Amino acid sequence: MDDKLSIKIQQGYLSVRYHLTKYYKVLVLFLCTTLFVLFGQIVIAQSNYNLGTQGKQRVELIVGGDFIVTMNEAQPIIQNGAIAIKDGKIVAVDTQYKIMTSYRADKTLPGDGLVLMPGLVNGHSHSAMVLFRGLADDLALQDWLENYIFPAEGQFVDQNFVRVGEQLACWEMIRGGTTTFVDMYFEPDVAAQVVNECGLRAIIAPSSIDFPSPGFKGWDDAFALAIDFLKRWKGKNERIIPAIAAHAPYTVSPEHLTQAIQAARHYDVPLTIHLAETQGEVKDVQQRYNATPVKHLDNLNFLDPRVFAAHVVWPNASEIALLAKRGVGVIHNPDSNLKLASGFAPIPAMLQAGVKVGLGTDGASSNNVLDMWNAIRLTALIHKGTTLDPTAVPAKTVLRMATLGSAEALGLSNKIGAIKVGLQADVIQIQLKEPHLLPLYDVISHLVYAANSQDVDTVIVNGKVLMEKRQMLTLDTERIRREATSIAQRIKSQFRPSN
Numbered sequence: 001m002d003d004k005l006s007i008k009i010q011q012g013y014l015s016v017r018y019h020l021t022k023y024y025k026v027l028v029l030f031l032c033t034t035l036f037v038l039f040g041q042i043v044i045a046q047s048n049y050n051l052g053t054q055g056k057q058r059v060e061l062i063v064g065g066d067f068i069v070t071m072n073e074a075q076p077i078i079q080n081g082a083i084a085i086k087d088g089k090i091v092a093v094d095t096q097y098k099i100m101t102s103y104r105a106d107k108t109l110p111g112d113g114l115v116l117m118p119g120l121v122n123g124h125s126h127s128a129m130v131l132f133r134g135l136a137d138d139l140a141l142q143d144w145l146e147n148y149i150f151p152a153e154g155q156f157v158d159q160n161f162v163r164v165g166e167q168l169a170c171w172e173m174i175r176g177g178t179t180t181f182v183d184m185y186f187e188p189d190v191a192a193q194v195v196n197e198c199g200l201r202a203i204i205a206p207s208s209i210d211f212p213s214p215g216f217k218g219w220d221d222a223f224a225l226a227i228d229f230l231k232r233w234k235g236k237n238e239r240i241i242p243a244i245a246a247h248a249p250y251t252v253s254p255e256h257l258t259q260a261i262q263a264a265r266h267y268d269v270p271l272t273i274h275l276a277e278t279q280g281e282v283k284d285v286q287q288r289y290n291a292t293p294v295k296h297l298d299n300l301n302f303l304d305p306r307v308f309a310a311h312v313v314w315p316n317a318s319e320i321a322l323l324a325k326r327g328v329g330v331i332h333n334p335d336s337n338l339k340l341a342s343g344f345a346p347i348p349a350m351l352q353a354g355v356k357v358g359l360g361t362d363g364a365s366s367n368n369v370l371d372m373w374n375a376i377r378l379t380a381l382i383h384k385g386t387t388l389d390p391t392a393v394p395a396k397t398v399l400r401m402a403t404l405g406s407a408e409a410l411g412l413s414n415k416i417g418a419i420k421v422g423l424q425a426d427v428i429q430i431q432l433k434e435p436h437l438l439p440l441y442d443v444i445s446h447l448v449y450a451a452n453s454q455d456v457d458t459v460i461v462n463g464k465v466l467m468e469k470r471q472m473l474t475l476d477t478e479r480i481r482r483e484a485t486s487i488a489q490r491i492k493s494q495f496r497p498s499n
């Protein structure tokens with residue numbers, strides 16, 4: 001029958017019928033069935049979703065990785081893993097399947113082609129010195145410090161210098177996967193404000209030294225400001241830990257070193273110092289105090305677990321034993337030690353003795369980058385060369401030093417340094433797809449010997465994403481570039497070294 005409309009009067013009603021061909025009847029039947037099936041599927045999906053989300057715990061963030069390198073002895077590497085983050089802390093570490101079926105998150109950062117690991121902990125830096133990057137190279141420590149750096153600091157370091165320098169340093173550190181750093185410098189309130197805004201975690205240790213430094217006549221006024229700073233900041237911000245810094249045994253008198261450690265104990269804060277950095281320092285301290293630098297500090301009752309010392313290139317065997325016994329942390333800065341020709345710190349012997357050893361970059365005018373991947377790679381290489389032993393400081397040990405090792409040395413391992421339930425969520429994702437990371441046999445090997453700072457894909461501190469897929473989220477990088485360039489122009493035209 002042809003399609004046609006027929007209108008009839010049937011039993012008193014007006015009947016409108018549309019006569020369809022066989023072909024159209026099949027089509028209508030097909031459409032109705034499809035609609036019915038689709039509707040059924042929507043109902044089933046909705047009830048599955050309700051069932052799924054009802055049983056799932058809500059978290060803020062889920063972060064995945066093809067591998068999680070945890071630094072937790074109990075579960076060192078998890079394949080196809082993920083973590084759940086709530087209130088800035090890690091609340092679960094497991095396989096992706098377990099995490100995805102147990103938690104629902106406001107945001108998920110999938111882990112395909114990525115390693116998830118603890119953020120890097122830079123145990124020694126002078127952040128704002130990035131503005132002196134490349135100003136004085138190829139010099140020995142004393143010449144570099146006395147004739148170039150101290151004069152430059154006297155001439156240019158002020159609040160604006162530290163604000164811009166700190167921002168530039170934080171930008172560089174976030175790009176490279178550093179999530180916590182130690183800042184031993186000037187203008188601590190400005191530094192703390194920048195750290196607060198950019199989202200990193202930092203120990204901020206205002207410098208005290210026995211002679212004039214930017215803004216100070218000498219030790220007394222510098223130390224008074226340091227105490228004032230720590231009284232105002234201690235316990236105020238989860239990510240900002242105030243500390244005390246005494247420059248070094250050759251620039252701070254025994255009375256002032258004693259004052260520093262007493263204050264650190266009284267206010268219960270960390271204390272940091274440059275120690276046994278060069279052979280010249282060992283000679284100088286020996287002559288003045290009739291003791292080698294570590295022994296000199298021990299004679300002053302200075303050494304305890306709240307102290308962490310940068311460099312320690314020239315300790316003798318009994319001093320290494322003393323550092324281990326007193327629980328002092330040591331921060332190894334291989335780039336700086338090589339560039340200033342200070343020497344090779346006896347890291348294998350210190351690890352063997354049980355010293356808490358972490359890694360740092362030092363300032364960007366003795367390095368010249370705040371790049372922990374360089375420090376990791378150098379540490380894994382130079383000690384093999386100096387000991388003629390290829391098993392010295394293996395890859396796994398170095399990666400531990402850059403994360404949990406530094407955290408232990410700084411007294412922060414109850415908060416950071418590993419991917420473990422209860423610790424703060426300071427984690428990074430590293431890409432594994434670029435050619436220098438292919439093929440992949442051993443993820444730890446790649447992280448130590450092949451990866452670099454540009455492989456850092458995403459950075460999270462305290463559960464907050466600071467860089468996502470290399471996109472900076474908390475700093476105005478264009479403005480920082482402009483301001484840093486303008487300060488550098490002034491330094492270039494006005495700086496006069498003192499020799």
Ligand SMILES: CSC[C@H]1O[C@@H](n2cnc3c(O)ncnc32)[C@H](O)[C@@H]1O
Nearest residue numbers: 126149184185207208209247274363
């Ligand atoms: C008082 S701490 C800040 C002070 O230390 C200077 N400094 C930077 N790097 C080093 C180093 O390797 N050894 C000794 N002193 C260093 C920095 O320029 C500040 O003046």
Ligand SMILES: [Zn+2]
Nearest residue numbers: 274310362363
């Ligand atoms: Zn230093």
